[in-house]
Amino acid sequence: MARPLINVxxxxxxxxxxxxxxxxxxxxxxxxxxxxxxxxxPRDIVTSFSCRYNGEEIFRADLYPAIAANPFIAFxxxxxESGTLEFNWIxxxxxxxxxxxxxxxx
Amino acid sequence: xxxFAPSSRWLARAxxxxxxxxxxxxxxxxxxxxxQRRSGYADLGSDTKAMxxxxxxxxxxxxxxxxEALWSQKAxxxxxxxxxxxxxxxASMKGVAAHYPAFSPARNGPIDLEQRINLCRTDHQQALPLxxxxxxxxxxxxxxxxxxxxxxxxxGKDERLAPYIEAGRKLFTQRIGQIDMSCxxxxxxxxxxxxxSSLVPQGHPTGYPIYRLEWQSLxxxxxxxxxxxxxxxxxxxxxGAPENVAMELxxxxxxxxxxxxxxxxxP
Amino acid sequence: xxxRKRGATRxxxxxxxxxxxxxxxxxxxxxxATPEQLHAAIRNVVGAAQVRKGRVELIVxxxxxxxxxxSLVVAVDSPMTATDYVKSIHVFNEKNPQPNVIGVxxxxxxxxxxxxxxxxxADTQTVTAIAELSDGTFxxxxxxxxxxxxxxxxxx
Numbered sequence: 349m350a351r352p353l354i355n356v357x358x359x360x361x362x363x364x365x366x367x368x369x370x371x372x373x374x375x376x377x378x379x380x381x382x383x384x385x386x387x388x389x390p391r392d393i394v395t396s397f398s399c400r401y402n403g404e405e406i407f408r409a410d411l412y413p414a415i416a417a418n419p420f421i422a423f424x425x426x427x428x429e430s431g432t433l434e435f436n437w438i439x440x441x442x443x444x445x446x447x448x449x450x451x452x453x454x
Numbered sequence: 455x456x457x458f459a460p461s462s463r464w465l466a467r468a469x470x471x472x473x474x475x476x477x478x479x480x481x482x483x484x485x486x487x488x489x490q491r492r493s494g495y496a497d498l499g500s501d502t503k504a505m506x507x508x509x510x511x512x513x514x515x516x517x518x519x520x521x522e523a524l525w526s527q528k529a530x531x532x533x534x535x536x537x538x539x540x541x542x543x544x545a546s547m548k549g550v551a552a553h554y555p556a557f558s559p560a561r562n563g564p565i566d567l568e569q570r571i572n573l574c575r576t577d578h579q580q581a582l583p584l585x586x587x588x589x590x591x592x593x594x595x596x597x598x599x600x601x602x603x604x605x606x607x608x609x610g611k612d613e614r615l616a617p618y619i620e621a622g623r624k625l626f627t628q629r630i631g632q633i634d635m636s637c638x639x640x641x642x643x644x645x646x647x648x649x650x651s652s653l654v655p656q657g658h659p660t661g662y663p664i665y666r667l668e669w670q671s672l673x674x675x676x677x678x679x680x681x682x683x684x685x686x687x688x689x690x691x692x693x694g695a696p697e698n699v700a701m702e703l704x705x706x707x708x709x710x711x712x713x714x715x716x717x718x719x720x721p
Numbered sequence: 722x723x724x725r726k727r728g729a730t731r732x733x734x735x736x737x738x739x740x741x742x743x744x745x746x747x748x749x750x751x752x753x754a755t756p757e758q759l760h761a762a763i764r765n766v767v768g769a770a771q772v773r774k775g776r777v778e779l780i781v782x783x784x785x786x787x788x789x790x791x792s793l794v795v796a797v798d799s800p801m802t803a804t805d806y807v808k809s810i811h812v813f814n815e816k817n818p819q820p821n822v823i824g825v826x827x828x829x830x831x832x833x834x835x836x837x838x839x840x841x842x843a844d845t846q847t848v849t850a851i852a853e854l855s856d857g858t859f860x861x862x863x864x865x866x867x868x869x870x871x872x873x874x875x876x877x
Binding site: 499500502504505650651652668721 | 869
């Protein structure tokens with residue numbers, strides 16, 4: 349259902365440094381919250397995010413409970429050649445989500 | 455001494471009577487002059503404003519995307535999608551949210567956008583209504599609302615709604631809860647001032663459903679109103695209750711002319 | 722005799738009820754990261770190396786509207802060439818239950834050492850960003866943030 353939202357420019361010039369913006373729907377339950385009867389709500393977060401550019405990893409992040417719900421991560425990369433950007437989110441309870449975006453480098 | 459005693463007692467009683475009246479009397483407030491009205495957006499920090507303005511970083515975009523997908527999804531015994539009747543939402547839904555709540559002849563009264571979507575589901579798709587605050591209903595509501603972004607809120611033209619706007623005004627100006635205050639006392643009379651460290655906004659629902667940082671999620675105006683009532687230590691009205699719809703209607707009428715910001719981001 | 726028994730029973734009921742009532746309403750405050758935990762988390766990344774102030778820019782809002790989502794930008798002054806680049810950026814906090822916020826791994830392909838995210842703050846506190854460069858040096862910056870609570874508690 350809730351798919352990730354990726355934002356990359358459609359076309360970039362070779363050598364240009366461009367920004368990639370990512371958003372994913374996730375509750376990021378910290379594991380430090382309690383119910384009114386004292387029970388601890390178990391942790392449920394995205395723990396790792398990575399991006400591959402034509403198969404080569406260009407960015408990786410380890411996320412902790414302090415990252416806000418619906419994690420937003422933006423970073424930069426150099427436009428080398430046209431191809432595919434692949435995004436990977438891994439988290440607690442077997443959470444695994446992928447997304448991809450095409451990039452045209454002229 | 456004896457001569458003063460009765461008069462001082464009378465004075466004491468008069469003071470007490472005035473104090474009591476001030477405590478339990480109707481909350482007197484005046485409407486905010488139309489040209490002094492401002493959306494809560496104006497008081498946001500620059501980062502939060504940026505979060506609202508930029509669709510690529512607005513968390514609500516996740517729900518808008520879901521709504522877009524649901525719009526074309528066939529549902530119910532009729533196996534019909536919203537798109538089958540309404541076509542392209544970016545055209546057909548333009549301006550719709552700007553005039554909700556609207557009068558429903560089927561219900562013989564005002565309904566809000568969530569109820570309108572559910573009416574479509576039950577009457578035209580032969581599907582079960584979506585639960586209030588469910589992800590699907592929020593997604594469809596925000597997707598439809600998004601199509602009115604930038605347009606002025608249009609209320610006050612439909613005569614059939616006049617008695618309901620008045621009912622909403624009564625709810626807005628009556629004292630409620632253990633805290634015994636009315637919406638108007640804060641949001642009409644004391645907007646711009648602070649309660650603890652929170653700025654009191656005028657409370658115009660220009661951007662609902664909103665992504666509220668406090669909720670860490672998207673939520674409806676009814677959710678916000680119920681939470682306001684809980685804040686006053688009053689029993690909130692149930693989702694879908696006519697009182698909630700009347701308040702929504704009054705608030706949208708009170709905000710008439712202000713631009714729709716859906717989906718807004720608020721603290 | 723019977724009166725004493727009644728009293729004991731009543732006391733037992735009162736204690737039981739009080740305990741039950743406490744269990745329902747008590748709010749256990751989660752432990753916050755101690756300064757030792759924060760230093761241990763930093764040492765985990767930095768080892769024995771010295772951390773110098775500079776080259777790192779921590780951009781956060783001056784006043785936090787809501788601690789649930791605070792904008793965070795970390796930018797490191799670096800040419801990001803194959804021989805001179807930022808290897809990683811780590812962000813730590815002082816008073817959340819846990820000292821880490823995010824750990825980012827970069828390389829020369831990043832082009833610019835600048836990352837943006839949104840994070841949570843449990844209280845007014847200092848946030849620290851540490852960057853590891855390709856030459857093995859560590860650089861840091863800190864920012865003090867003020868976090869306020871919503872005035873009307875919602876409960877739903």
